[in-house]
Amino acid sequence: MNTSFAFGVAIGLMVVIAACAVVVKMVKLRNGKPAKYDERQQAARGKAFTVAYTTLLIYLAVWMILNGLEIPFFAMYTSVLVGVLISVAVFAGYSIFTDAYFRASDKPTSWIALIGAISLMNLGIGAWHAIKETTVQARWLENANLMVGIMCLIVLVCALIKRAMDRRIED
Amino acid sequence: MKNLKLKGARAGMDLSQQQLADAVGVSRQTINAIEKGDYNPTIKLCLAICRVLGKTLDELFWTDEET
Numbered sequence: 001m002n003t004s005f006a007f008g009v010a011i012g013l014m015v016v017i018a019a020c021a022v023v024v025k026m027v028k029l030r031n032g033k034p035a036k037y038d039e040r041q042q043a044a045r046g047k048a049f050t051v052a053y054t055t056l057l058i059y060l061a062v063w064m065i066l067n068g069l070e071i072p073f074f075a076m077y078t079s080v081l082v083g084v085l086i087s088v089a090v091f092a093g094y095s096i097f098t099d100a101y102f103r104a105s106d107k108p109t110s111w112i113a114l115i116g117a118i119s120l121m122n123l124g125i126g127a128w129h130a131i132k133e134t135t136v137q138a139r140w141l142e143n144a145n146l147m148v149g150i151m152c153l154i155v156l157v158c159a160l161i162k163r164a165m166d167r168r169i170e171d
Numbered sequence: 172m173k174n175l176k177l178k179g180a181r182a183g184m185d186l187s188q189q190q191l192a193d194a195v196g197v198s199r200q201t202i203n204a205i206e207k208g209d210y211n212p213t214i215k216l217c218l219a220i221c222r223v224l225g226k227t228l229d230e231l232f233w234t235d236e237e238t
Binding site for chain 2: 038039040041043099103104
């Protein structure tokens with residue numbers, strides 16, 4: 001990984017953190033008071049964190065074994081990202097299906113639209129990289145945007161399935 | 172174990188799960204989980220529900236036999 005790439009990753013992370021801070025601030029301003037998870041949701045999210053953490057440990061163990069056997073895997077930085085994305089997807093999926101992902105005051109439709117937009121944006125950038133790059137390694141195994149897009153898509157699908165399940169119960 | 176006392180008291184006051192949830196500051200799914208017996212609320216939430224429904228802790232949450 002060269003210096004300019006590392007610099008780009010650092011800038012990208014800062015932009016993501018700043019964007020998240022702006023979204024959280026906007027939600028707080030719109031609702032008038034800080035939105036909170038209720039006690040059942042906090043307990044469910046605690047369990048979700050445990051499951052996600054365990055998933056990350058299992059992923060790292062598999063990664064170490066495959067790396068030791070010199071079996072081709074993702075590029076170094078992408079393999080770290082994939083581990084994080086898998087555990088985030090597990091956390092989000094578990095939270096969604098236990099009704100602990102959205103707060104009582106949240107509007108799930110807005111969040112689902114936001115997740116969909118992030119997914120679409122990353123899949124678009126990822127597809128552009130996949131077309132532009134010349135090596136298979138750069139096309140797929142180092143394509144961070146594609147991976148983030150797929151993770152967001154999984155979260156989006158989970159949220160839509162849960163929404164459909166809830167609607168069917170209400171009917 | 173399902174909490175039919177809570178469900179009955181809520182229905183008796185003509186409140187939906189959402190209305191009770193809003194009154195005590197939790198999500199509708201949390202009230203649903205308490206009524207279905209899937210979640211045991213803290214004493215703080217029990218008291219908040221009792222206040223809204225005008226019942227005592229015994230009336231809503233005491234069970235004579237443990238299963």
